Amino acid sequence: MKTALLRRSVLAVSLVALSLGGLSLSAQAQDAKKNLVIGGTAGSNADQLKAGIIPILEKKGYKVKLVEFNDYVQPNLALAQGSLDANFFQHRVYLQKFSADQKLDLAELVQGPIAPMGVYSTKRKTLADVKEGDRVTLPNDPSNLARALVLLEQNKLVTIKAGIDPLRASEKDVAENPKKLKFIPLEAAQLPRSLGDTEYAIVNGNFAISSGLKLTEAVVLEKTPDYYLNVVAVKSADKNAAWAKDIAEAYRSKEFKTVVDSKFQGYAKPSFLQ
Numbered sequence: 001m002k003t004a005l006l007r008r009s010v011l012a013v014s015l016v017a018l019s020l021g022g023l024s025l026s027a028q029a030q031d032a033k034k035n036l037v038i039g040g041t042a043g044s045n046a047d048q049l050k051a052g053i054i055p056i057l058e059k060k061g062y063k064v065k066l067v068e069f070n071d072y073v074q075p076n077l078a079l080a081q082g083s084l085d086a087n088f089f090q091h092r093v094y095l096q097k098f099s100a101d102q103k104l105d106l107a108e109l110v111q112g113p114i115a116p117m118g119v120y121s122t123k124r125k126t127l128a129d130v131k132e133g134d135r136v137t138l139p140n141d142p143s144n145l146a147r148a149l150v151l152l153e154q155n156k157l158v159t160i161k162a163g164i165d166p167l168r169a170s171e172k173d174v175a176e177n178p179k180k181l182k183f184i185p186l187e188a189a190q191l192p193r194s195l196g197d198t199e200y201a202i203v204n205g206n207f208a209i210s211s212g213l214k215l216t217e218a219v220v221l222e223k224t225p226d227y228y229l230n231v232v233a234v235k236s237a238d239k240n241a242a243w244a245k246d247i248a249e250a251y252r253s254k255e256f257k258t259v260v261d262s263k264f265q266g267y268a269k270p271s272f273l274q
Contacts, residue, residue, distance in 0.1 A: 036086070036247075047263075048088070048260070052263075069089065076233065088231075090226050093143045105236045109244055112270065116215065117202060132159065132179050132186065135182045135197075139187075139204060188203075216266075
């Protein structure tokens with residue numbers, strides 16, 4: 001009886017040791033990781049990675065593969081599934097909502113610059129030229145839809161109902177729309193193409209730039225608050241990995257600030273890049 005109990009105790013201790021050993025080896029493998037796959041949406045986000053971040057990581061000894069996306073859904077799914085190690089395309093509000101909706105365990109690593117959302121038009125020169133019934137296309141994902149409506153409110157074209165969280169506002173939350181603007185939500189990547197068919201398009205900066213629009217061509221640009229700055233996202237389990245810390249360090253580096261100042265003028269930036 002005692003012999004059987006002793007055997008079971010030895011077996012249990014051995015299994016625990018193997019488990020802890022496996023965890024230790026896994027952690028060591030993560031810290032020794034030198035091949036990274038980073039995703040970004042086409043345009044300004046991918047351009048920042050190419051021009052500023054990847055060269056810094058390569059100097060640190062990493063081999064980096066960049067994967068470009070044309071939507072706001074696949075980059076987080078790919079990250080959660082392990083096809084990406086990190087992504088850079090979204091603001092904090094979108095990351096938190098998408099992760100909660102899709103039940104993904106993702107975390108913000110560090111903030112970075114973002115091209116401001118802007119109102120563009122080929123038919124009107126200013127927002128003062130708006131006419132009754134003008135059509136306005138805007139992003140259809142909830143967080144950027146709310147962001148677009150707040151931009152219109154800041155320019156006195158609509159009023160959002162009192163008590164509504166501006167980060168979650170939708171067309172149903174518009175209390176006053178004196179010009180009877182017609183809102184047409186579209187996938188963000190399609191917004192630049194809508195310019196020929198509507199009077200105004202409210203376009204995320206990265207997709208404006210990737211389509212050939214210039215920030216200086218916008219009828220008006222938003223004054224981007226801190227919570228709409230882009231973030232690097234990783235799986236929560238990877239947040240403290242050595243390679244993740246190196247990515248964060250690259251964003252906070254003087255080298256990256258130099259690139260941003262020279263190649264991405266007019267972008268909203270976190271305080272450490274000011």
